[in-house]
Amino acid sequence: MSGRKGxxxxxxxxxxxxxxxxxxxxxxxxISREMGISRYAIQSWSGRRKEVNQRKLNPKAKGRPRKxxxxxxxxxxxxxEQLRMENKLLRDFLQFTGRK
Numbered sequence: 001m002s003g004r005k006g007x008x009x010x011x012x013x014x015x016x017x018x019x020x021x022x023x024x025x026x027x028x029x030x031i032s033r034e035m036g037i038s039r040y041a042i043q044s045w046s047g048r049r050k051e052v053n054q055r056k057l058n059p060k061a062k063g064r065p066r067k068x069x070x071x072x073x074x075x076x077x078x079x080x081e082q083l084r085m086e087n088k089l090l091r092d093f094l095q096f097t098g099r100k
Contacts, residue, residue, distance in 0.1 A: 010037065015045050022046055 014035070021031050022042070032039045043049045068075060 008038075008041070010041070018042055018045060 014037070018031055018035065018037065022028070028039050028042045028046075031037070032042055040049070
């Protein structure tokens with residue numbers, strides 16, 4: 001182990017070499033030991049991990065989720081629309097009754 005924390009970034013040439021060796025029938029374990037690459041990384045590149053494929057299809061939203069469950073500004077937007085509608089109704093009512 002390298003002793004470093006975090007995700008290791010490999011050049012595209014290394015990924016291509018790993019995928020070529022996998023297609024030639026070599027095992028993930030053998031490639032992992034020889035090249036010093038984790039089996040998790042090899043499985044991710046080859047598409048053999050369900051989690052990675054699911055993350056590509058449905059990426060996670062960034063940031064902390066809101067407590068009310070709505071997207072940012074959505075609540076404020078609907079509230080503003082509601083207030084405008086109420087103001088229009090009040091204006092129409094006052095005009096109909098002749099009070100202003």
